[in-house]
Amino acid sequence: MEHTLPPLPYEYDELEPHIDKQTMMIHHTKHHQTYVDKLNAAIKTHTHCSHDILDQPVEQLLRHLHDIPDDIQNAVRNHGGGHANHTFFWNSMSPSPKQPDESLAVIKAIKSQYGSFDDFQRSFSDAAAAHFGSGWAWLVVNKEKQLHIYTTDNQDSPLMHGNKPIIGLDVWEHAYYLKHQNKRPAYIESFWNVLDWEKVNTHFQNAMR
Ligand code: MN
Numbered sequence: 628m629e630h631t632l633p634p635l636p637y638e639y640d641e642l643e644p645h646i647d648k649q650t651m652m653i654h655h656t657k658h659h660q661t662y663v664d665k666l667n668a669a670i671k672t673h674t675h676c677s678h679d680i681l682d683q684p685v686e687q688l689l690r691h692l693h694d695i696p697d698d699i700q701n702a703v704r705n706h707g708g709g710h711a712n713h714t715f716f717w718n719s720m721s722p723s724p725k726q727p728d729e730s731l732a733v734i735k736a737i738k739s740q741y742g743s744f745d746d747f748q749r750s751f752s753d754a755a756a757a758h759f760g761s762g763w764a765w766l767v768v769n770k771e772k773q774l775h776i777y778t779t780d781n782q783d784s785p786l787m788h789g790n791k792p793i794i795g796l797d798v799w800e801h802a803y804y805l806k807h808q809n810k811r812p813a814y815i816e817s818f819w820n821v822l823d824w825e826k827v828n829t830h831f832q833n834a835m836r
Contacts, residue, residue: 628682630670632656632663633714641722645817647806655717658801662709662782669702685711689786708782712763715795718826720818725825733793733824733831740774751776752815755796766794768834791834794827 635655640648670681673696680687680694685707688695695703727734727744734744741747755764758778767790769775774793779785785792796818803814 628684630663630666630685630710632660633717635717637720637722642720642821645820646720650803650805653805654797654802655713659710659713662706662713665702666706666710669699669706672699685714686786689784690789692787704787705782708784708787711784711786712782712795712797715792716797719794719823719830720821721823721826722821724821724823725828727824727827731824731828732835733828736774736831747776748819751794751796752812752819754778755798755815756812758798761799764796764798765790765792767792768831772835791830793830793834794822 632655635651639651639655642651666685673681680691681696683691688703688707689711692700692704725731729735737744737747741750751764751766754776755778758764760780762778762780762783764778765776765785767775767777767785769790775790778798785795796815798811798815803811803817807814807817
């Protein structure tokens with residue numbers, strides 16, 4: 628199957644002033660598009676054989692990375708991960724985000740596990756700020772159905788580890804350098820302003836099924 632760049636669920640300038648239009652345009656049309664193109668190119672080298680595993684949505688490719696033919700496993704990990712991570716990221720943000728209030732199951736779970744919402748938010752922000760080099764910060768539901776904060780290098784996806792992503796934050800410099808330069812913590816603060824907790828809650832409820 629041919630993988631395609633999904634449209635954003637909002638306009639490029641609609642996350643302003645928190646995330647700027649130019650960053651959104653370059654990030655979506657150049658960076659994300661390149662992951663899609665290179666994933667397709669890797670899979671195309673195997674169209675002569677009948678690998679049913681390769682004819683699956685990108686999330687399935689990442690869940691079963693060890694079944695991917697050796698010579699393209701790393702390309703699927705990097706570019707498939709890039710495609711899945713960015714799709715998840717775009718869809719978690721909104722120009723009119725739902726606030727994190729008590730009506731949401733994910734907020735009840737966060738408070739029960741981290742003590743308070745502020746403690747959770749500080750832990751996530753600290754993990755994102757401390758990650759060395761390019762990567763992602765995640766809140767996941769792990770195999771034990773517990774919430775867990777961790778970071779991954781490069782474009783590695785939590786799906787590779789059997790985890791289900793609930794929140795994902797891109798901490799590659801390309802995600803913030805135009806607006807914030809070296810100030811990653813300022814970008815992390817901006818992200819909280821556009822994260823839509825209705826969508827976070829949906830991810831959580833699906834993960835706990
Ligand atoms: Mn990115």
